[in-house]
Amino acid sequence: MIFREVEDRDLIAKAQRGSLEAYNLLVSRWEKRVFNYLLRLVGDREDALDLSQEAFLKAYQNLGKLEDAARFAPWLFRIAHNEAYSLLRKRKPEGETLREPSEGAQSFRMFPVELSLAVRSALERLSAEQREAVVLKIYQGFKFEEMAEILSCPVSTVKSRLYTALDLLKETLAPIHARGVE
Amino acid sequence: MSCSPLDLKDYLFGVLTEAERRQVEEHARGCQACGEELDRLRLTEAALRSLPDEEPPRRIAFVSDKVFEPGWWQRFWQSGPRLGFASAALLSMAILVHGFLRPVPAAAPMATDTAAIEARIGAAVVKAMTESEARQALKLTQLVADTEKRLQFDRQADRVAFEEAFNYLQKKFNVMYTASADLGGSR
Numbered sequence: 001m002i003f004r005e006v007e008d009r010d011l012i013a014k015a016q017r018g019s020l021e022a023y024n025l026l027v028s029r030w031e032k033r034v035f036n037y038l039l040r041l042v043g044d045r046e047d048a049l050d051l052s053q054e055a056f057l058k059a060y061q062n063l064g065k066l067e068d069a070a071r072f073a074p075w076l077f078r079i080a081h082n083e084a085y086s087l088l089r090k091r092k093p094e095g096e097t098l099r100e101p102s103e104g105a106q107s108f109r110m111f112p113v114e115l116s117l118a119v120r121s122a123l124e125r126l127s128a129e130q131r132e133a134v135v136l137k138i139y140q141g142f143k144f145e146e147m148a149e150i151l152s153c154p155v156s157t158v159k160s161r162l163y164t165a166l167d168l169l170k171e172t173l174a175p176i177h178a179r180g181v182e
Numbered sequence: 183m184s185c186s187p188l189d190l191k192d193y194l195f196g197v198l199t200e201a202e203r204r205q206v207e208e209h210a211r212g213c214q215a216c217g218e219e220l221d222r223l224r225l226t227e228a229a230l231r232s233l234p235d236e237e238p239p240r241r242i243a244f245v246s247d248k249v250f251e252p253g254w255w256q257r258f259w260q261s262g263p264r265l266g267f268a269s270a271a272l273l274s275m276a277i278l279v280h281g282f283l284r285p286v287p288a289a290a291p292m293a294t295d296t297a298a299i300e301a302r303i304g305a306a307v308v309k310a311m312t313e314s315e316a317r318q319a320l321k322l323t324q325l326v327a328d329t330e331k332r333l334q335f336d337r338q339a340d341r342v343a344f345e346e347a348f349n350y351l352q353k354k355f356n357v358m359y360t361a362s363a364d365l366g367g368s369r
Binding site: 020031036039045057118119123134138144163173 | 189191195197222223225226227229230231232233234235236237238239240241242243244245246
């Protein structure tokens with residue numbers, strides 16, 4: 001982990017001096033995480049990929065503003081967050097239709113694929129802010145302070161969103177708990 | 183509803199200290215409601231984590247393009263020499279400001295300083311002269327003594343030479359006197 005951090009720091013320094021090769025290597029290391037983060041926010045693979053590309057392009061153009069290489073991850077996810085919300089704001093007028101989970105979602109047997117569907121469905125029932133808090137904590141493993149940096153809000157707000165989301169998910173996924181997670 | 187003294191979600195996300203974690207665990211062992219609530223939270227987290235990551239449909243990579251590349255000024259500003267340049271600029275500015283803002287020394291202290299310096303120089307010159315004179319006097323004394331010794335030696339040599347010449351003449355005169363006496367007696 002330490003070696004990885006040092007290597008990332010080297011790549012960032014090279015990219016800041018204009019090395020596109022170093023930056024492409026950095027992108028290859030982070031693209032999957034950024035793509036999955038965006039995918040769970042916007043729910044569409046093509047949109048998530050486009051947003052990922054935009055986020056990495058903006059990150060490259062603004063890499064000189066990143067003073068501490070150790071803060072690269074929160075800084076990159078902050079850019080990705082802005083890109084996602086830019087798209088979500090455009091979508092909003094078309095209707096804030098949150099897809100309701102299908103009736104069957106709560107009654108099917110919990111095979112892995114079905115469990116994934118149930119979890120996705122439960123995530124979709126959350127507000128965008130709650131879902132993002134879950135994604136950043138559970139799937140991306142950020143600390144609360146880093147989440148506050150990405151979301152540009154106090155740690156107390158981050159915790160509030162996450163804990164409320166967790167209560168809602170707990171209720172939504174209660175039938176799964178009754179059957180046990182396979 | 184949890185009656186735990188500490189938030190079970192804080193426990194779940196590792197926010198608590200070790201002592202606080204033990205406190206929650208002890209409470210959850212003794213309290214059925216909190217124990218069940220903690221189990222439900224753990225199951226919810228496990229269910230969420232079961233959702234696998236997806237591979238991006240295409241790899242993201244950038245090719246060299248003027249649109250992407252930062253300008254020469256950005257590259258310079260983001261490069262290593264930036265610090266050196268900034269330091270040099272700062273130093274130059276500090277020297278310039280110091281040059282302009284340095285207070286001009288008052289005339290009186292300057293005069294005092296000059297007088298003191300002149301006094302020191304004068305003292306040093308006097309001292310050097312005194313030492314030089316002493317050295318000259320000593321040299322002169324030695325020279326006089328040497329000259330007198332040489333003259334005395336010369337006088338002595340002259341006296342010896344005079345005495346020798348006198349003795350030689352006296353002997354010659356005696357010889358001549360004796361010869362003339364002999365010559366007169368024979369006549």
